[in-house]
Every structure is written in C-alpha cells, then in structure tokens.
Amino acid sequence: MATSAAKTITNRVSIVDVAVLAGVSTQTVSRVANGSPDVRESTRDKVVAAMQQLGYRPNGAARALKRGSFQTIGVVVFSLASSGTMRTLEAIALHAARQDFAVTLIPVTAHTQAGIRDAFSRVSELAVDAVIGIMEIHLLDAASVTLPPGVKVVFVDSDAGQQYSMVDTDQTDGVHKALQHLLGLGHRTVWHVAGPEESLASERRAAAWRAALTREGRTVPPVLRGDWSADSGYAAGLRLANEPDCTAVFAANDHMALGLLRAFHEKGKSVPDDISVVGFDDVPEASSYTPPLTSVHQDYTEIGKQCIDNILRQIRSNTTEHGITLVPSQLVLRQSTGPRDRTTTPA
Structure with missing residues (x-):
C-alpha cells in the first residue's frame, strides 16, 4: 500500500493534503500560504510544519489570479x-x-x-x-x-x-563636469575617444563633449572611435600619443581609458604629467588603475x-x-x- 511519503513523490501535494495533516480547513491553509495575519500563531506553526513535511509549494498561478498580479x-x-x-x-x-x-x-x-x-x-x-x-x-x-x-x-x-x-x-552633466575639470587645469582642448556610433550613450557623451568645447570657444579635435573595449582604447592611445597638442583625453568609458593608459605608458607618455585622462562609469576597479582613474560616476x-x-x-x-x-x-x-x-x- 502506498505511503504518504510515496504520494509526495508520485503526485503533486495539494492544499487538501496539507489541511488534513495539519487538522485545519483548506481556507486556513490558503490564508497561511498568502501571508494573511488572520491566523493564530499556533495554527500557523502547524500549517507551516505540514507544508514542510509534505514538500508543499503554493500554486503561483492561482495566487496570481487571486491577487491580480x-x-x-x-x-x-x-x-x-x-x-x-x-x-x-x-x-x-x-x-x-x-x-x-x-x-x-x-x-x-x-x-x-x-x-x-x-x-x-x-x-x-x-x-x-x-x-x-x-x-x-x-x-x-x-x-x-x-x-x-x-x-x-x-x-x-x-x-x-x-x-x-x-x-x-544625466549623461550631459557628467561630461560637462569632466570637461570643466580638464579645462580648469589649463588644457587648451580635450580629445575624445567615443564609443560605437550605434550606441545612444556614446552619441550623448560625444555630443556633450562637443557642446562643452564649443561653448568655451575651444578647438574641437577629431573624434576617435572605440567599441567600449580596452583594446580599442589602446589603439586610440597609440594614435593620440603621436599628437603633439594632445594633453587631455576624455574616454567614453573606463575600459577604453584603461587602454589609453597602457598605450601612453608604452609610448613614454606620463599620465598625468604629459597627458591627463578622464573616463566614464567609475567601474569598481577604476581606483586600482595605474594611475588611479578620474572618472564620471554613474549611480x-x-x-x-x-x-x-x-x-x-x-x-x-x-x-x-x-x-x-x-x-x-x-x-x-x-x-x-x-x-x-x-x-x-x-x-
């Protein structure tokens, strides 16, 4: 003859099974399953114990229909x-x-x-x-x-x-803070390593960079494009290291900024003595870059x-x-x- 334990393996445990084991009504089991406060603590404990013993799991779909969510x-x-x-x-x-x-x-x-x-x-x-x-x-x-x-x-x-x-x-405000910081340090302009053109975040940051330089009457250098990766930042950095008037760079994300730091190091450019670098995102490891990276923090x-x-x-x-x-x-x-x-x- 099949045991109660066998039933829990071969068939889905129902609310009726829990009610019988706990010695309460199915309505009481339902109230406990739905977290109703209208159940005595001793009764709730019996029902919960029965649920655990039988491995009962409330029917999520039925509960969703009942509460409309x-x-x-x-x-x-x-x-x-x-x-x-x-x-x-x-x-x-x-x-x-x-x-x-x-x-x-x-x-x-x-x-x-x-x-x-x-x-x-x-x-x-x-x-x-x-x-x-x-x-x-x-x-x-x-x-x-x-x-x-x-x-x-x-x-x-x-x-x-x-x-x-x-x-x-607030992408625009973040970029403007970065540009104000760099221009305030005496840099005549700021170069930009942007993300991919299909990215809206990349386009917003590039537009804010361009607007900030234009508003200050500064030269707007040509944009270099990356794909958010450190490798693409590295490739851009190798090019920028050969630009004699490049003293500051704003990278559209921190990973590309990491690539810039590596490229400048390999080209004998000191950061920040020769070139200042600002990233965007403030990834958790930004403070562990060499040197630690100034970055726009996103919350x-x-x-x-x-x-x-x-x-x-x-x-x-x-x-x-x-x-x-x-x-x-x-x-x-x-x-x-x-x-x-x-x-x-x-x-």
Missing part, C-alpha cells in the same frame, strides 16, 4: 557584455526583491529590429506584470512591438522619447531603484507614465588628471 518583472536586455548593463541589472533585481517582486531575464538574441520584436513578443508568453528594457531603443520600431494589455514599461539608457517612461544617468543603484519605483507606481495606480528621469552623476577625482605642462607643450 504575478509579482514578476521582465527585463529585456540588449547585451550582457557591458559592466554598466550588469550593474544596472543587479540593482534592478535587488530593489525588486526588496519589494517582493521577482525578475525574469529576457535577452535579445539578435541585435536587429526583428530580434528586439521577438524579445518583446516573448513577454506575452511569460507571467510578468511589467517590463524594463535595458537596450538601444533606437533600433526598435515601436509600432511593430506588441505588449500584453496592461503590462507597464520603463526603458533604461535609451531614446524612448515621450512614448515610454525612461530612466538614465547604478539609484537607476535600478528608480526603474522599480516607476514600474510599481504604474502597476499600483494602473496608469502609464511617460517622460525621462535623470539620475545625477558625479566626477570622482583621482590621480590620472593634472595641470597642463606648459614647458613641454607648444603655446
């Missing part, structure tokens, strides 16, 4: 290669967990409009209440993307415009918090938000920047 947020991710994306994703997941929400990762498998449409179409098949997109939204033909009715949306670091809600670092924790707060407001009020939330940036000063050396640079 899956308590899950989908995150559509364009790429997992960048440290910025990973730090933003970590912040989103941690803040969601503090609000009793889970996160479901939805990667974009092809970096095309079709790939993005496919990622959003998968949202219809998943039990999620909202979607956060960490991606290059300018690749997205919004008219061709269909989201399930009622699903709320927030984009990070994108060009969502007025159609969606967006959270981003990924606050970005993640703002995304979740925005989504939860939309869910709880059953409304859709639009517009942009900008998270302030901060210039972190370290040893990679210094005054322009007027003795070695032509006037």
